[in-house]
Amino acid sequence: MNRKSDKLTLRLSGQFRVTNAAGEDITPGAKKAQALLALLATSKDLQRTRSWLQDKLWSLSDGPRAAASLRQTLTAIRRDLGEHADVLSATRQVVSLDPASVAVEWDKDARPGGAEFLEGFELQDPEFADWLQTMRGKVLAVQAPQSAAAQRASRFGSGRWKLVLLSGPDSVSTSYHLECEFIDLLTRNLNENGEIELLYSVPDHPGDNVFVVDVNAVQPGEGQIGLRISARHAVENRVFWSESAKSSKASGSIEQSLDLLNLAFRLQTAVHKEIMMLTGSGTDGLFPPVLLGTAIPQIFSFKPGEVARASQLLDECLDERNAATFWGWQAQIAVINLIERFTDAPEACIEKGKALAAKAVEADPMNSMVLSTAANAQILLDWDIAAGGELASLAIRVNPSNPFGWWSYANAALYSDQAEKSLQAAQIASKLSAKSPLQFWCDFQVGLAALNMGDLKLAVRSLEISAALAPRFRPPRRYLLALYSHLGQVENAERTMQQLKRLEPGFSLDAFLNDPDYPISLAKRAKIIDSRVIAQLTDQS
Structure with missing residues (x-):
C-alpha cells in the first residue's frame, strides 16, 4: 500500500471507526478486534507486549488460551483490513501498528459535552473495563479544572529530590558515633535504590524538593541506646514521618541490631511514599x-x-x-x-x-x-x-539492612539444602521489612523455609500473614492449599481453592495435583499434598 497517500485513520473520539484514505469504513466486526486496535492506538509508539494485551482482553483465561485468542484476533484483524493488513505487525513479544501508515483521531482536549472516548463501547472483561474507565477519566480530567494532584506535580516538577541528613549537636559521645553510623547506612541504602541527591547541611535557600532527616540518639534505659528519626519538609518544616527504635547493646555496631536496621528501611520507604504522594504518583520525568x-x-x-x-x-x-x-x-x-x-x-x-x-x-x-x-x-x-x-x-x-538481600540468601540456602540457614535468613528479612510494603514477600519466604524445616505451624502462620497482607498474591495460597490438605482442614482448603479460582485464570485442581511445572515444587518435595482431601474439594466445587 502507498503509505503516504493511503493512510488508515483510527477514530477514538465518538464511536470507534477505522477508515481508509477514501473515507470508506473498514472497521473490523469483532469487538475484541476493535478493542485491540484501540489499545494499540493509545499506546506509546503504537505498540504493546503480547502479555499486556492478553491481560487486558482475556484476563479471565489462562495463559495458553489467552495467547491463542490473541493470535486468532490478529488474524481476524488482518483479514478485515484486507489490502491494509500490513499496518499491523507482531513478533513473539510485541504487537504494533505502523506509525507511518496509521493516523489516530483522538480529541484529548475535548470540551465538556463533546464526543466521548470510544462512545458506547463495552466489553465483558474486567481488566478492559478498568482500562476504559481510566481512559475516559483522563479525558474528563483534561476538561475539568486542574486537580490537586496536578497542582502538586506542577509545584514539585521533575527536579531531583534532595535529602539532608543531620546528626545531633554532640560531636564526641557514643551517641554521636551511633548517629553517624546510621547516616552512613542511610547513605548506602538511598544510593543503592535511587537517585536522590544526599546533602549533609541545609541549603541557604532550600526548595520544595528538599527533605530534612534528623537523626538523634536517645538512651531509653540502663544499658540501652536508641535512635529517634524524623523526616520533614525543609521549607514548611512539616514533619511527615517520625519513629524510634532501641538496641540493647550501647557499644555494639548498628549492623547487629535488627530493630535499627529496620528503622533505616522504614525511613527509606516513608521518603519514597511522601514523594509519590506529593507528585500525585506520576512517573513522567521523575x-x-x-x-x-x-x-x-x-x-x-x-x-x-x-x-x-x-x-x-x-x-x-x-x-x-x-x-x-x-x-x-x-x-x-x-x-x-x-x-x-x-x-x-x-x-x-x-x-x-x-x-x-x-x-x-x-x-x-x-x-x-x-x-x-x-x-x-x-x-x-x-x-x-x-x-x-x-x-x-x-x-x-x-x-545487611536490605531485606531483599536476606530474602535472596534464604532462597539460595533453601535450594542448597541448608534448611536452618534458610529459615534464619528469611526471619531476618521479615524483621527488616516489618511495617513496609515488602513484608508480605519476606513472610512468604519464611513460610517456605519453615515448610522445608518441617515446622508446619510456622509455615501456615507465615503464609497466612503473607496472604492477608497481599490479597491478590497467589503463591502463599498455593502452598496453604497444600498445607491445609495435609492437616485435614477441609474448610480452609475449600476457601483457599475458591480464592485461587478467582485470582488465577484457568486454575484447576488437576493441574495443582498433576502438572509437574505448577509452582509448588517445595510442597511436592515435602510430600504434604493429601489427594484425598483434594478429592473432597473436587466433589464440592
Whole structure:
C-alpha cells in the first residue's frame, strides 16, 4: 500500500471507526478486534507486549488460551483490513501498528459535552473495563479544572529530590558515633535504590524538593541506646514521618541490631511514599525512587499486565545513573514471568534474564539490590545454586539492612539444602521489612523455609500473614492449599481453592495435583499434598 497517500485513520473520539484514505469504513466486526486496535492506538509508539494485551482482553483465561485468542484476533484483524493488513505487525513479544501508515483521531482536549472516548463501547472483561474507565477519566480530567494532584506535580516538577541528613549537636559521645553510623547506612541504602541527591547541611535557600532527616540518639534505659528519626519538609518544616527504635547493646555496631536496621528501611520507604504522594504518583520525568516506588508493587502484583507495565516503565526511564538497579529488577521480572508462566517463549525469557543480571552486576558489583536480583536469576533461571549463593552472600555483607538481600540468601540456602540457614535468613528479612510494603514477600519466604524445616505451624502462620497482607498474591495460597490438605482442614482448603479460582485464570485442581511445572515444587518435595482431601474439594466445587 502507498503509505503516504493511503493512510488508515483510527477514530477514538465518538464511536470507534477505522477508515481508509477514501473515507470508506473498514472497521473490523469483532469487538475484541476493535478493542485491540484501540489499545494499540493509545499506546506509546503504537505498540504493546503480547502479555499486556492478553491481560487486558482475556484476563479471565489462562495463559495458553489467552495467547491463542490473541493470535486468532490478529488474524481476524488482518483479514478485515484486507489490502491494509500490513499496518499491523507482531513478533513473539510485541504487537504494533505502523506509525507511518496509521493516523489516530483522538480529541484529548475535548470540551465538556463533546464526543466521548470510544462512545458506547463495552466489553465483558474486567481488566478492559478498568482500562476504559481510566481512559475516559483522563479525558474528563483534561476538561475539568486542574486537580490537586496536578497542582502538586506542577509545584514539585521533575527536579531531583534532595535529602539532608543531620546528626545531633554532640560531636564526641557514643551517641554521636551511633548517629553517624546510621547516616552512613542511610547513605548506602538511598544510593543503592535511587537517585536522590544526599546533602549533609541545609541549603541557604532550600526548595520544595528538599527533605530534612534528623537523626538523634536517645538512651531509653540502663544499658540501652536508641535512635529517634524524623523526616520533614525543609521549607514548611512539616514533619511527615517520625519513629524510634532501641538496641540493647550501647557499644555494639548498628549492623547487629535488627530493630535499627529496620528503622533505616522504614525511613527509606516513608521518603519514597511522601514523594509519590506529593507528585500525585506520576512517573513522567521523575527520578528513580519514584519510578521504583511505582514499579516494584507492579512487579510483585504477580499479574501479567502489571508486570509488563513495570517492565515497560523501567525500560523507558533507564539512564546511566540507574541502569544497574533497573537491569537487576528486569532480571527479577524475567524470573517472575518464567515461574508464573506469563511468557510463551520460556527459553528467550531465561536468556534475557540471565543477560540482564550479568549486565547489572558488571555495572555495579557492590550494590546489594543488584546482587540480590542477580542471585535470584542465577538460581531460578540458570539453576546455578552455587553462583546464586555467592551473590546473595555478598549482598548481605555489602548491605545487611536490605531485606531483599536476606530474602535472596534464604532462597539460595533453601535450594542448597541448608534448611536452618534458610529459615534464619528469611526471619531476618521479615524483621527488616516489618511495617513496609515488602513484608508480605519476606513472610512468604519464611513460610517456605519453615515448610522445608518441617515446622508446619510456622509455615501456615507465615503464609497466612503473607496472604492477608497481599490479597491478590497467589503463591502463599498455593502452598496453604497444600498445607491445609495435609492437616485435614477441609474448610480452609475449600476457601483457599475458591480464592485461587478467582485470582488465577484457568486454575484447576488437576493441574495443582498433576502438572509437574505448577509452582509448588517445595510442597511436592515435602510430600504434604493429601489427594484425598483434594478429592473432597473436587466433589464440592
